[in-house]
Amino acid sequence: MQLRKTFHETIKRVNAFKKQIDAKTEFKYVADSALYSKSKLLATNDYLWLTRVPETIEEAKALVHLPESAIPWKDLNEGYKCAPYVSSYGEIKQRWLIVYSEKAYLREKKTCEKNWRKTEAEIKKAMWHLGNEVCGCIPDAENKVVELRKKYSDFYFSAKIVPLTKYSGKGKPKEDEEPIVIGFKAEVISVLDGEKMEVRLNRKGRFILATNELDAENYSDEKMLSEYKEQQHVERGFRFLKDPTFMVDSIFLKSTKRIEALMMVMTLCLLVYNIAQYKLRKKLKDENTTLPNQLGKEVQNPTMKWIFQIMEGVGVVRFYEEGKPEPVKEMVTNMSDLRRKIIQLFGPTACRMYGLNVKSGV
Numbered sequence: 001m002q003l004r005k006t007f008h009e010t011i012k013r014v015n016a017f018k019k020q021i022d023a024k025t026e027f028k029y030v031a032d033s034a035l036y037s038k039s040k041l042l043a044t045n046d047y048l049w050l051t052r053v054p055e056t057i058e059e060a061k062a063l064v065h066l067p068e069s070a071i072p073w074k075d076l077n078e079g080y081k082c083a084p085y086v087s088s089y090g091e092i093k094q095r096w097l098i099v100y101s102e103k104a105y106l107r108e109k110k111t112c113e114k115n116w117r118k119t120e121a122e123i124k125k126a127m128w129h130l131g132n133e134v135c136g137c138i139p140d141a142e143n144k145v146v147e148l149r150k151k152y153s154d155f156y157f158s159a160k161i162v163p164l165t166k167y168s169g170k171g172k173p174k175e176d177e178e179p180i181v182i183g184f185k186a187e188v189i190s191v192l193d194g195e196k197m198e199v200r201l202n203r204k205g206r207f208i209l210a211t212n213e214l215d216a217e218n219y220s221d222e223k224m225l226s227e228y229k230e231q232q233h234v235e236r237g238f239r240f241l242k243d244p245t246f247m248v249d250s251i252f253l254k255s256t257k258r259i260e261a262l263m264m265v266m267t268l269c270l271l272v273y274n275i276a277q278y279k280l281r282k283k284l285k286d287e288n289t290t291l292p293n294q295l296g297k298e299v300q301n302p303t304m305k306w307i308f309q310i311m312e313g314v315g316v317v318r319f320y321e322e323g324k325p326e327p328v329k330e331m332v333t334n335m336s337d338l339r340r341k342i343i344q345l346f347g348p349t350a351c352r353m354y355g356l357n358v359k360s361g362v
Contacts, residue, residue: 011047014027028047028048028050029050030049030051030227032051035051036210048212048213052210053096063085067202079102084097084221093212094210098206098207099208101207102205103205105206106205108204127190131188142159144186145159154192155192156191156193158188158190164184165182209228281302284302291307292338314334314339316333319331332354343356
């Protein structure tokens, strides 16, 4: 609930800032399901948004659980397919897009199968204990089976209540002596319910996107999915800020303003980092060349973090003469062919900083 409130307060501040600087560009806010709220997002609906729809909403839940044959799928790239719908949830007309991801389906299916195997082991253990437990009457034994069925609803249980008998005397019983019933126990067989398994797997890999941008020609279904997936790059960037390399956990700031200032500096660093990474990768593609990654494989999409690690150890040695404050000579040390190549890829300014010739690298 707190996250939902924070999202909308942040958007209000951004919109207020836009007015202050008289920005003409219209923003579209992309977020996960925490943004989608009838009391907040749909109550105002005064800006463009793209968000995931929570499956707690009955309309969304019904869509996600539709049979495969009931959905008019349209195939997309990279194992995705989608189907558009129109919704008026919260009394706001909006476009919904149910999306299927093959990678997500296989990942979620694997998790389900792992959980079922774990549950099967638990049931086997529970049935062993139940088979060795003596109940005083048939209803008590039947109730034990009912409890087992309630706890493990994805499994089908077949049970037989068996009476336990014993002769009253010691030694060999007499010919006409009948044994007495001393209790009952349940003999249970379990098997995974195939229908429930199919129903659960049917909804895996599916999710719903929603937007109040109703122009499907200028804002296609494919664009909706693409923009939503781009969140991953932003999240990956902020995860990078938490990397131990930054050693932020070693800085203690008590003042809220100083914390905000540090976040601003780190966000600016992240911006520079992403621009540098984008330009390096573009240069590699434009020149049809590569750089080695951590495994020594030649790639065209290295991370800047890895480039920083390659460049570690490069230093500047300055030579001074007695009585002169300025160095008479400077020399860049620990250069290599790979480091020269990286510097040249960043262009003339970087080359001048390291004393390299743009073309020859010397």
